[in-house]
Amino acid sequence: MGTRAGTSNIDRPRSPFWPACSPWPSSGLGAAILGALYLAGADRNLLYLSMLLSAAIMMSVAFRRWRTVLPGLGLCAYLACVPVSVVDLGAPYPAPHNRPGTEGLWVTELPPGEVWTYRFPLRDLRESGEGAAPAGFLYIDGRDLSGLVVEVQGNARTASERIGTKNGFDHLSIPLGDERAAVLTVALHGAGRNTPRIYHGPEVHGFSVYGDAVWLEFTGSRNRIIYHAMRGVAKTGAH
Amino acid sequence: MIGLLGVMLGVFFFYARSKVDWEILQTKHYWSANTWYYGGYAAQFVSTPGGYRTLVTEGLCNYTNMLALGERAPASDARHSIQGFPGTERLATPFLVYALLHVPGESADAWRAFWQANVLLWIFSVFLAYRVAALFFTDGCSPWFAAILVALYPALTLTFNAIKQQPLGTTYLLLGMYVFEARLATAGPALKVAALTALMFFGQFADGGWCFLAAFIFLRAWWIPGPGKWVTLGSLGGAVGLSWLWLAWLGRMYHLPSVMHSLGFSFGRMLGDSWTWLRAWTTGADVSHLSFLNFPGVTFFSVYWPLVCRGFLSSHGVLLVLAAAGLYLEPRSRMFTFLAVPMLFVGHIGTIMAGWLFYYGYLSFPAGVMVILAASGALGRLAGMRALAPRILALAVAALACWSFTDLKRQAGTYYGEGPDYYQRRIEVHYGNESGHLEY
Numbered sequence: 001m002g003t004r005a006g007t008s009n010i011d012r013p014r015s016p017f018w019p020a021c022s023p024w025p026s027s028g029l030g031a032a033i034l035g036a037l038y039l040a041g042a043d044r045n046l047l048y049l050s051m052l053l054s055a056a057i058m059m060s061v062a063f064r065r066w067r068t069v070l071p072g073l074g075l076c077a078y079l080a081c082v083p084v085s086v087v088d089l090g091a092p093y094p095a096p097h098n099r100p101g102t103e104g105l106w107v108t109e110l111p112p113g114e115v116w117t118y119r120f121p122l123r124d125l126r127e128s129g130e131g132a133a134p135a136g137f138l139y140i141d142g143r144d145l146s147g148l149v150v151e152v153q154g155n156a157r158t159a160s161e162r163i164g165t166k167n168g169f170d171h172l173s174i175p176l177g178d179e180r181a182a183v184l185t186v187a188l189h190g191a192g193r194n195t196p197r198i199y200h201g202p203e204v205h206g207f208s209v210y211g212d213a214v215w216l217e218f219t220g221s222r223n224r225i226i227y228h229a230m231r232g233v234a235k236t237g238a239h
Numbered sequence: 240m241i242g243l244l245g246v247m248l249g250v251f252f253f254y255a256r257s258k259v260d261w262e263i264l265q266t267k268h269y270w271s272a273n274t275w276y277y278g279g280y281a282a283q284f285v286s287t288p289g290g291y292r293t294l295v296t297e298g299l300c301n302y303t304n305m306l307a308l309g310e311r312a313p314a315s316d317a318r319h320s321i322q323g324f325p326g327t328e329r330l331a332t333p334f335l336v337y338a339l340l341h342v343p344g345e346s347a348d349a350w351r352a353f354w355q356a357n358v359l360l361w362i363f364s365v366f367l368a369y370r371v372a373a374l375f376f377t378d379g380c381s382p383w384f385a386a387i388l389v390a391l392y393p394a395l396t397l398t399f400n401a402i403k404q405q406p407l408g409t410t411y412l413l414l415g416m417y418v419f420e421a422r423l424a425t426a427g428p429a430l431k432v433a434a435l436t437a438l439m440f441f442g443q444f445a446d447g448g449w450c451f452l453a454a455f456i457f458l459r460a461w462w463i464p465g466p467g468k469w470v471t472l473g474s475l476g477g478a479v480g481l482s483w484l485w486l487a488w489l490g491r492m493y494h495l496p497s498v499m500h501s502l503g504f505s506f507g508r509m510l511g512d513s514w515t516w517l518r519a520w521t522t523g524a525d526v527s528h529l530s531f532l533n534f535p536g537v538t539f540f541s542v543y544w545p546l547v548c549r550g551f552l553s554s555h556g557v558l559l560v561l562a563a564a565g566l567y568l569e570p571r572s573r574m575f576t577f578l579a580v581p582m583l584f585v586g587h588i589g590t591i592m593a594g595w596l597f598y599y600g601y602l603s604f605p606a607g608v609m610v611i612l613a614a615s616g617a618l619g620r621l622a623g624m625r626a627l628a629p630r631i632l633a634l635a636v637a638a639l640a641c642w643s644f645t646d647l648k649r650q651a652g653t654y655y656g657e658g659p660d661y662y663q664r665r666i667e668v669h670y671g672n673e674s675g676h677l678e679y
Contacts, residue, residue: 023422023430044313047321047493050485051308051334051444057437058414061422061430084340086305086349088319089285121672204284204291205670205677219664226668 023060026069030056033077043080052076107143107197108212113236115189116198118229120216122184125225134220136176138186141201141213145170147194151187152176169199176216186214189236203228243383246390246641247365254647255358259679260400261651262295287350298402300326302349304333305340314492327495330444331411332356332404353402360410361395367413368608372615374420375571381619384637388611391641393554393650394601404446409604411448412455419456424463428470435478440485447589451605453479454585455578462574504592509533533594542596547587550598553653555607557640558614565617572616575609582606600654614640
């Protein structure tokens, strides 16, 4: 029972009870085990069994000793016999493709008569360590944003000329100038014929969801600071 | 060995244990607000024991396809089908994770099993790099250098928290290289065909693994002397054909989705179009309305290939210099150096099929493996010299090569095609009135 020079320890026989094996009988044994499980009805999933069979053949070729091949084949048999529970997620939320008319993306209509408000606490902005104040932008993604009125700290900002496109949907960017309030409030409401729709892009943190694609970015030479906020809803006239 | 252990501990504690999912970060709006959406930002999220988790759209099927693998009923009665783009081509990932879930206690949090699978894949890649290098280089140092370089390779260190397992195809390439070189190179044709059929069949689920391996064995065969070359080429052709038939049989039964089908891609049409392009180009005719390798006009040469080469060079500069030195220092490294360019092309065949003008770092990993092995051979030769100066030089250059991989933000910029400086800023993300914030 000689071994090649350079053969690793895993291939070296330690006792005569574990002789070298040819890949053929071990591959055949693997196929027989998996075939028997199929015929016995333990697993009738031919796709999964095919993957296990190819893995068994690879192991039979890669390992040269029965003491390494047999546990491998045993593992394949175990994986074929014993199912494990995998939780069915159902439709993950949001499920954009399940909603007609969204062209593959989840958007939420901003209904006429409603004002959506976002309060961004900017308390950490002054501690960013940048010499000059970083440039800030308010970004909004969605559809039909030409019909959107944006108010920053109560001042209406014209939106329509700042709308670009980003992968097929509207992308609005509004420079914030020198807004450095402790809390920056952004209010959105519709105007005009088109009902604006805001892209529902879940930014998640722990078990909190910041669902709307309405966010602030302050970019300096060394830092970029992002702010998310949750939506507050009010009827027109109440805000 | 101490160096490898140190590197692996460092990678594990600094990279693997970090919570950063670089691909999700790349796709978020705050990296590239004006241009990019790739499925990370906003498509979907799921509940995990630790909180909600956003998913790269392409990755979700790596979870849901575990349900299809867990079916015990025949195809006609199955409740869950294989789905996703790519779904079939990445089925090895749910297979691996599903296997891991058999360990007692694992099924409580399947999402955690993805991280564990990525760590195991990383360890397995390092082991395989060592074993493959040991098959080619007889000195004692080259395998350790290869293992250290693979341990730090960005395709692995950037994807510990991913659910897509992008480097899987290249790990599979390393596995196939080891099996072929150690067990099949001198085997008879029947065993070659049988073993390669199994390798090619499973590789069709391994993120391009079969394609990388088939290309490697095809190219490698030309270094095999005598009739062994033709036996290898014939066995490879037979194995690829048989594995395609095997998958086609299952594909009909299980209605397996296919990326090529989804893209409407056909190799025959692409080669025909490219032939027409070549004929027109050689006669000096206008080629702007024709396509070469799925890219219109001269885009392949003027944009796509320079983009791929720039991306590859920016991450592998030191290794390429070493591989070039290996041409003189270590004759056995030459094959790997010569294979780097064809493997770079084969690695990126997915984007060529799709016609996407984008550089994905993980698609350069097959070529990266070639360069790593060539560089390891050169380093091993230097480190094995008796004089002190070449040994110190080997250690210094190896340290430089390792250092070039350690800045993950720089590597992420290259890896995701935006450029090495793209993610250098420190990122803070604040969430409403919550006191804590994330920092990258």
